[in-house]
Amino acid sequence: MTFLIVGASAGLGRALAEECARRGHDVVLLASDERDLIALAAHLRIVHGVTAEYVACRIDSNDDEVWAALESVRASMDGLMFPIGLASDEDTGLLAPREARRLIDANFVGPASLISRFWPELLERPRAYVVGFGSVAAIRGRRRNVVYAAAKRGLLSYFESLRHLAVGSPVRVHFYTLGYLDTQQTFGKPLPFPKARPEQVARFVLDRLDRDEAATVYPRFWSAIGMVLRAIPWSIYKRLNF
Amino acid sequence: MSQAPDWPSTSARLMSFDGSSEATARCLQPDRYSFWDRGIAGISRGAGLSYTAASFSEGGTTVDHRRFNRILDFDSREGIVEVEAGITLGQIYEFATPRSLYLPVQPGHPSITVGGCIGADVHGKNQYRDGTAISQVESVRLFHPRHGILELSREKSPEIFRLTCGGYGLTGNILSARLKLTPLPGTRGRLAAVPIESCDGLSDRLAASAASADLIYSWHDFSAPGNKTFGSGLIISGSFERTPEAEPDSRAQTGFRSSLDSATRGAIPLSLFNRATTRLVNATYKWMTQRSASRLVPLSELLFPVYGKEFYFHLFGRRGFHEYQCIVPSSAFPGIVSEVRKRLIRRPLAITLASGKFFGGERDLLRFTGTGVCFALNFPRSQAGLEFAAFLDELMQEFRGYPNIIKDSRLTAAVVARTYPEYEIFRERLRAFDPSRLYQSELSQRLGL
Numbered sequence: 168m169t170f171l172i173v174g175a176s177a178g179l180g181r182a183l184a185e186e187c188a189r190r191g192h193d194v195v196l197l198a199s200d201e202r203d204l205i206a207l208a209a210h211l212r213i214v215h216g217v218t219a220e221y222v223a224c225r226i227d228s229n230d231d232e233v234w235a236a237l238e239s240v241r242a243s244m245d246g247l248m249f250p251i252g253l254a255s256d257e258d259t260g261l262l263a264p265r266e267a268r269r270l271i272d273a274n275f276v277g278p279a280s281l282i283s284r285f286w287p288e289l290l291e292r293p294r295a296y297v298v299g300f301g302s303v304a305a306i307r308g309r310r311r312n313v314v315y316a317a318a319k320r321g322l323l324s325y326f327e328s329l330r331h332l333a334v335g336s337p338v339r340v341h342f343y344t345l346g347y348l349d350t351q352q353t354f355g356k357p358l359p360f361p362k363a364r365p366e367q368v369a370r371f372v373l374d375r376l377d378r379d380e381a382a383t384v385y386p387r388f389w390s391a392i393g394m395v396l397r398a399i400p401w402s403i404y405k406r407l408n409f
Numbered sequence: 410m411s412q413a414p415d416w417p418s419t420s421a422r423l424m425s426f427d428g429s430s431e432a433t434a435r436c437l438q439p440d441r442y443s444f445w446d447r448g449i450a451g452i453s454r455g456a457g458l459s460y461t462a463a464s465f466s467e468g469g470t471t472v473d474h475r476r477f478n479r480i481l482d483f484d485s486r487e488g489i490v491e492v493e494a495g496i497t498l499g500q501i502y503e504f505a506t507p508r509s510l511y512l513p514v515q516p517g518h519p520s521i522t523v524g525g526c527i528g529a530d531v532h533g534k535n536q537y538r539d540g541t542a543i544s545q546v547e548s549v550r551l552f553h554p555r556h557g558i559l560e561l562s563r564e565k566s567p568e569i570f571r572l573t574c575g576g577y578g579l580t581g582n583i584l585s586a587r588l589k590l591t592p593l594p595g596t597r598g599r600l601a602a603v604p605i606e607s608c609d610g611l612s613d614r615l616a617a618s619a620a621s622a623d624l625i626y627s628w629h630d631f632s633a634p635g636n637k638t639f640g641s642g643l644i645i646s647g648s649f650e651r652t653p654e655a656e657p658d659s660r661a662q663t664g665f666r667s668s669l670d671s672a673t674r675g676a677i678p679l680s681l682f683n684r685a686t687t688r689l690v691n692a693t694y695k696w697m698t699q700r701s702a703s704r705l706v707p708l709s710e711l712l713f714p715v716y717g718k719e720f721y722f723h724l725f726g727r728r729g730f731h732e733y734q735c736i737v738p739s740s741a742f743p744g745i746v747s748e749v750r751k752r753l754i755r756r757p758l759a760i761t762l763a764s765g766k767f768f769g770g771e772r773d774l775l776r777f778t779g780t781g782v783c784f785a786l787n788f789p790r791s792q793a794g795l796e797f798a799a800f801l802d803e804l805m806q807e808f809r810g811y812p813n814i815i816k817d818s819r820l821t822a823a824v825v826a827r828t829y830p831e832y833e834i835f836r837e838r839l840r841a842f843d844p845s846r847l848y849q850s851e852l853s854q855r856l857g858l
Contacts, residue, residue, distance in 0.1 A: 177440040177476070202442035206493070210479035214504060354438055355419020 169193040169218075169243045170296075171285075173226055173278065174251030176203035178350035179300065182365035183248050186373050188215035195240045196221040197233075226251050226277035227269055233277070234284050246296035246376075247285060249278040254315045254352070267314045274318035279325050286338075294337050296376050299326045301344040303384075306393045309409065323382060330381075342382040343372060346389040360392070416444055423457065423465040426671040426722070428729020428790060429818035430462035430851050434469050440476035445584070448554040450847035453578045455495055455522025457671045459529065460732055461818045462851035463577050469849055472582060474524055480504060481585060488590040489547055494524030494583040498713070499665040501588075506708060510590035513539040517715035519665040524583045529815040530575030530776045532783075534624035534647065534712070537616075537769040541778050543574040545589045553581035554847065572838050575776035577815070579839055579848045579858060594623070595649025598711025601703040608640040608746045608765070612739035612782050615644070615767035622646045624711060625767065630695060631760035631786070632688040634753035640746060642763070643698055647711050665709070669719055680726035680789045687759040721761075730761070731794045733801050733817055734777075734785035736768055737810035742782040745808050749786075749801075758797050762787035774835045775825070777813045785816075795819060814856070822857035 170187050174180040175196035184194050188211040196204050196219065204221035211219040224236040234241075253273035255266060262270070282297060289295035304312045305319040326342035333340050347353050349362040363386050371385055384390045399407075421436040437444075437451060451470030452463075465471045474495035482491035488510055492501065498512065499519025505511050514533040515526065525531075526542045527549065533539055548562035551573055559581075561570035573580045605614070611627055618625045624647030629640050682690070709716065722730070737745055753760070766783040786801075788794045798817065802824045805811060811828035812820055826832045836858060840846065852858075 181440075200441060200443055206442070206479050206481055209481050213480045213483045351417050351438075351440055354417045355421070355436065356417075 168245035168294075169195065169240075170246040170248055171195045171197060171237070171240070171244050172248045172250065173197045173281065174249065175207065175221075176200055178352075179250040179345075179348060179365045179368055180248075181207055182369035183250055183372065184211060184219075186366070186369035188217045188219065190373060191215070191217060193218040193243075194220075195237075195244070197224065197226070197237070199223065199225045225273075226281070227253070227272035228277075230277065230280035230284070233281060241285065241288070244285060244288065245292055245294065246298070247282060247289075248296075248298040248372075249281075250300050251278065252300070252302065252315075252319075254312060258312050258314050259310060260313045262314055270314045271318050274315060275321045275325070278322065282329065289338050290336050292337055294339070294377075296339050296341070297326075297329060297333075298341045298343070298372060298376075299323075301342060301382075303344060303346045303389050303393065305344070306389075307396050307404075309407075311409070327382065339377060339379065341372070341375065341378075341380065343368070344382060344384045344389070344393075346384075346386050360388070361386075416447060416449065418470075421471075423454075423462075423471065424671050424675070425460060425462040425818055425851075426458050426669070426674060427460040427732065427818055428675050428725065428727065429731075432462065432465050432467040432469075432851060434465040434467070434471045436471045436473060438473040438476060445552050445558070445582075450554050451582075452848050452850045453494070453524055453528065453582045455525040456497065456520045456669070458518070458521055458669050459525060460816045461814070463529070463815060464850060466849050466851045466854055474522065474582070477584065478522075482587075488592065489587055490590055491585055491587045492523055493585050494522065494527070496523050497521065498523070498526070502709065502712065503664060505590050506593065509593045511593050511708075511712065512545060512588060513591050514542050514545050515712065517713055518669055518719075519709075519713050519716055520668045523586055523588070524578075527574050527583055527586060528576065528578045530778070531815075532766075532768075532777070534626070535619060535622055535766075536778070536783065537619035537767050538622075540770060541575070541776060543571075543776070545591075546574055547587040547589055549573060549586045550584040551581045552584050553843065555843070555845070556581070558584065568838065569842060571774060572835070572842065575774060576835075576839070577775070577852060577858075578850065579846075579853055580842060581848060593649065593708070595651045596708070597650050597652050598623075598647050598706045598708055599650045599703055600624075600645065600647045600706055600711065602643040602645050602699045604641070604699055605644055606638075606641050609743065611765055612742050612767065615765060615782070616739075618644075618646055619767040619769070623648045624714075627765040628694070628698070629763040629765070630691045631749075631753065631763040632684065632691045634750050634757070639750055640763075643695065645698070649708075649711070650705065652705070665713075665716060667717065667719055669715075669722065674722050675725075675727035675729060677723055677726045680728055681724045682759050682761050682789050684757055684759045687761050690761065725761075725789055729790045730787055731790055731798055731817065731819070732785060732787050732813075733798050734783065734813040735801070735805060735810045736777070736779050736781045736783050736813075737805075737808055738781045741808035741810065742784070745784070745804055745810070748804055752797070752800055756793065756797070758788050758793050760786055760788050772830065774831045774838075775814060775829055777811075777815070779811070781810070814852070820856065822855065825856050 176198035201223035208219040301319040305316040330340040347362040451472035454464035477493035478495040629642035
C-alpha cells in the first residue's frame with residue numbers, strides 16, 4: 168500500500184513514515200522543507216527497501232497548489248495521514264488575522280481540502296484509510312492555543328462526519344487525540360504528565376488501521392484527564408491559568 | 410508542528426560519563442535541517458558517552474544530534490554509506506550486518522554515535538591493523554556559522570578534514586559522514602583467551618598477532634601488586650568465522666536494548682570497588698573468561714564487547730572513575746609497569762581494569778595514535794586516584810608516552826602540550842579556521858584549545 172503523510176519531516180510524521188516503511192508500505196512524504204524530506208525518503212528507501220517519494224510544499228498554501236504538487240503520486244494513494252500541526256506561542260486570542268488564518272489553514276482547512284480531493288479516488292480502492300490527529304489542547308477551550316485548539320476541535324468533528332460518510336465503503340477513518348509527545352514542541356518543558364514517544368504512537372496507529380473505531384485518545388490516561396477537565400464548573404475553571 | 414522563530418532549548422545539567430564533570434548548559438535537540446539556517450553555534454553532542462566533558466561547558470550551548478540519525482546514501486558496490494552524525498554504531502550494525510558489511514574501527518558499545526567517533530578519532534579492536542576512525546571516513550559535511558556547510562575529505566580541504574577528525578567537535582558540527590564499510594569475513598566470532606603470567610614480553614606477544622587478528626588485547630590483574638601474580642592475565646584474541654549453520658545475530662533484527670547513559674551511570678551512591686572487591690572481581694573475570702580455550706560468539710559480542718556489561722561502570726557509584734589510557738614506546742613499557750607496581754605497593758589503589766593493545770601509525774595533531782603499547786588503567790575516582798593519575802603524567806614525561814585526551818578528565822594543558830608535539834599546530838590551525846572560537850567545551854577550555 169502507499170500512504171501520503173502530510174507533515175512528514177519530523178516528530179510524529181517521521182515516526183509514521185518509518186513505521187509504514189518498516190511494515191513494507193510505500194510512502195509519499197509531504198512537508199515544507201525539501202532537505203528533511205530528501206533525508207527521510209533516502210533513509211526509508213535504503214533501510215526498508217520501499218518506494219519513498221516526497222513533495223515539498225506547505226499544506227496551508229492554496230489548495231490548488233498542493234493538489235497540483237501531488238499530481239504525479241495521487242493516483243496510487245491507499246491512505247492519507249495528517250500528523251501536521253501548527254501552533255503559535257502568540258495564540259492567546261490576539262493573533263493577527265493573517266496568522267490566525269494560517270493556523271486554521273494548516274490545522275483544518277488544508278487537511279479537509281486534501282481529503283475532499285482524494286475522497287472519490289479512495290472510495291474506488293479495495294481498501295483505503297484516512298487518519299487525522301488532534302490534540303488534548305482541544306479538550307476544552309482555554310486562554311492559550313485558542314485558534315489552534317478550535318481548528319483541532321473542528322478537525323475532530325470533520326473526521327467524525329467522515330467516518331459516518333464512510334459507512335459501507337472501503338474507507339476506514341481514524342482520529343487520534345494526542346497528549347504530550349516527545350518532540351520539539353515539548354523539548355525541555357516541564358510538563359505535568361508523561362510524554363509519549365512518536366514511535367509508540369506510530370505503532371499504535373498502524374496496528375489499528377483495519378479497525379472500525381471512534382476517535383481515540385492516546386495515551387489512554389488522557390481520557391480520564393479530559394473527563395475531569397470538562398466536568399470542572401465554570402466558577403472554578405475561569406480561575407485556572409494553564 | 411512547526412516552530413516559533415527561536416529554536417526550543419532547555420537548560421540542562423550534563424555530566425561526563427566518568428562522573429568527574431558537571432555543568433549547566435543550554436541544550437538544543439533539533440530535528441530539522443532549517444535549524445542550521447539559524448547560525449547557532451553549539452558544541453555537538455551525540456550519546457554523551459565521552460568519559461570527558463567534550464560536549465558541554467558551564468553556560469555554553471550544546472547541540473544534540475540524535476534526531477539526525479538517518480542513512481542518506483549507500484553504494485553497495487563500493488561499500489560506502491553516508492550517515493547523519495547522530496546515528497549510532499548499533500544502527501549501522503543493524504543495517505550493515507545483513508549486507509555482510511561492518512565498520513572495523515568502532516569502540517565497544519553500540520550506543521556511541523558516529524559523530525562522537527569521528528570527533529574523538531576513536532580506535533577499535535585492532536588499531537595496528539585497522540587504524541583509527543579517520544581511516545574509514547571518506548568525507549564529512551561540517552557546519553560552521555562563518556563557513557556554512559563544508560565538504561571535507563583528503564582531497565577537499567584536507568587540512569580542515571584532519572583538524573575535524575580527532576578535533577573534539579571544535580571545528581563545528583559534523584552533519585554527516587561517508588564511511589567505508591568492510592566486507593564481513595564471517596558470520597560469527599571466535600574468542601580465545603590465552604593465560605599469561607605477567608606483562609613481560611607483552612608488546613612482542615601482542616605485535617605477533619596484531620597483523621592478523623580481528624581483535625587483540627590483553628587483560629591484566631593489577632589488584633595485588635605485592636604478589637608474584639601481579640600483571641598476570643590473558644591475551645584475548647578474536648576472529649571472524651564463517652559457520653554455515655550459524656543463525657543470524659538476533660541483535661541485527663531486534664536491535665540493542667540496554668544502553669549507557671551518563672545521567673544514570675552514577676545511580677548507585679557509593680562505589681562498590683575497593684581493594685578487596687576489586688581482587689574478587691578480577692579473579693572472577695579471569696575464571697569466567699578462560700573457562701573455555703575458545704568459544705563461538707555472536708558477531709555483536711565480538712564487535713561490541715562492552716554491551717551487556719554496562720553494570721561495570723555503575724559499580725563505581727556516583728563519584729565515578731578515572732581511566733588513564735596512554736601509548737608508550739614498546740621499549741619503555743616494562744619500565745612503566747615496574748614503576749606502576751612499585752607505586753601501587755607504596756600507595757595501594759584498587760585498579761579495576763588493566764588492559765593492553767598494540768598500536769601502530771604516525772602521530773598527527775591531537776589524535777590518539779602512534780606506535781607502541783596502548784595501556785589503560787581504570788580506578789575509582791578519589792583523591793588517591795587523582796594522585797596516582799598525576800604520577801602517571803610524570804611517567805609519561807619520563808618514558809615519552811602520551812595520554813588519551815578523550816579518556817582523562819583531569820588532564821591539564823601543560824601535560825598535553827608536553828606530550829603532544831603538534832599541540833601548538835592544532836591550536837594555530839583551529840584559530841585560523843575559527844578566530845572567534847565559537848565551539849567550546851569543558852575539555853577545550855581545560856586544555857587551552
